[in-house]
């Protein structure tokens with residue numbers, strides 16, 4: 755897979771995903787991502803992004819502050 759922005763190769767890396775919502779901030783650590791070393795663009799696969807969205811949607815209804823969770827330790 756290559757970077758859409760600059761065409762360089764992407765490398766696998768674990769990133770921290772931050773969702774800034776109206777009522778809260780959700781931080782997900784250790785998210786598997788593809789990162790362009792050249793322009794620092796970050797990509798997530800569909801599977802990973804789906805899991806992020808599910809987690810964010812679930813959490814935004816129960817918290818109203820800051821939540822920090824680990825991608826690998828959350829319930830599926």
Ligand SMILES: [Zn+2]
Pocket residue numbers: 757758759760761762790791792793794795
């Ligand atoms: Zn790039």
